[in-house]
Amino acid sequence: MLFGVPDYVPALMQYINAYGVDLNLGNTLTGVDGPARTATFNCVEADGSSRRVTREFDLLHVVPPQVAPDFIRVSPLADAAGWVDVAPDTLRHKAWTNIHALGDVTNTSNAKTAAAARKQAPVVAHNVLAAMDKAKGSAHYDGYGSCPLTVERGKIVLAEFTYGGRVAPSFPSWLIDGTRPSRLAWLLKERILPPLYWKGMLKGREWMAKPELADL
Numbered sequence: 001m002l003f004g005v006p007d008y009v010p011a012l013m014q015y016i017n018a019y020g021v022d023l024n025l026g027n028t029l030t031g032v033d034g035p036a037r038t039a040t041f042n043c044v045e046a047d048g049s050s051r052r053v054t055r056e057f058d059l060l061h062v063v064p065p066q067v068a069p070d071f072i073r074v075s076p077l078a079d080a081a082g083w084v085d086v087a088p089d090t091l092r093h094k095a096w097t098n099i100h101a102l103g104d105v106t107n108t109s110n111a112k113t114a115a116a117a118r119k120q121a122p123v124v125a126h127n128v129l130a131a132m133d134k135a136k137g138s139a140h141y142d143g144y145g146s147c148p149l150t151v152e153r154g155k156i157v158l159a160e161f162t163y164g165g166r167v168a169p170s171f172p173s174w175l176i177d178g179t180r181p182s183r184l185a186w187l188l189k190e191r192i193l194p195p196l197y198w199k200g201m202l203k204g205r206e207w208m209a210k211p212e213l214a215d216l
């Protein structure tokens with residue numbers, strides 16, 4: 001799929017068509033010959049068969065697969081795929097209950113975004129305090145992540161969703177309808193989020209992302 005949450009695909013497809021993008025889903029880059037300017041792909045067909053295709057390029061923009069840093073991948077904290085093995089809701093390590101993790105390095109299935117880390121931070125803060133007997137109950141993370149998808153200068157498709165691809169807008173749809181390209185979403189990303197992240201979240205001042213408490 002073009003994007004993992006179907007609700008956002010129609011708006012993105014509009015731009016794929018408007019820009020004349022030749023979309024080749026199911027193609028995985030397997031090799032690059034820089035001097036010859038060719039890229040080789042494994043292409044999976046609709047019937048499940050696959051074939052190797054080599055294409056020429058003028059400019060190649062490659063996004064490598066995400067991996068955790070080496071020191072995490074080789075540590076006992078990691079699961080078989082190399083990510084820190086935590087419970088998706090409490091973010092507590094599945095084997096060591098006094099260890100918690102957040103951000104890109106965990107094996108949770110949320111979209112790996114700073115927006116997710118922002119929501120995870122108060123959950124981990126609470127659960128660390130609870131593990132130290134300094135707070136009651138456990139806080140739960142719902143998988144919230146946000147992908148501001150820039151589709152043209154001045155317009156963004158603001159994808160916001162929780163675990164399972166459940167759409168979770170922060171704003172009423174009359175203000176920002178995340179399934180459509182929006183100027184207000186652009187302003188939010190360009191003007192509002194940077195101070196929120198730099199002056200709020202990274203300084204430990206968080207007044208909006210309060211965790212939900214369970215087991216009280």
Ligand SMILES: Cc1cc2nc3c(=O)[nH]c(=O)nc-3n(C[C@H](O)[C@H](O)[C@H](O)COP(=O)(O)OP(=O)(O)OC[C@H]3O[C@@H](n4cnc5c(N)ncnc54)[C@H](O)[C@@H]3O)c2cc1C
Nearest residue numbers: 069071102103104105111112113114115116117146147148
């Ligand atoms: C191009 C791009 C665009 C993005 N756009 C958005 C967006 O619009 N909105 C959004 O919410 N998210 C966005 N993200 C995702 C966001 O940047 C990440 O989800 C977020 O930075 C994850 O934070 P983190 O602290 O978990 O990991 P990181 O930010 O990767 O921090 C990990 C830190 O650990 C350090 N480190 C690694 N190894 C060691 C070591 N051995 N010793 C000490 N330090 C070490 C690294 O240098 C790094 O500073 C984007 C990401 C990319 C790449």
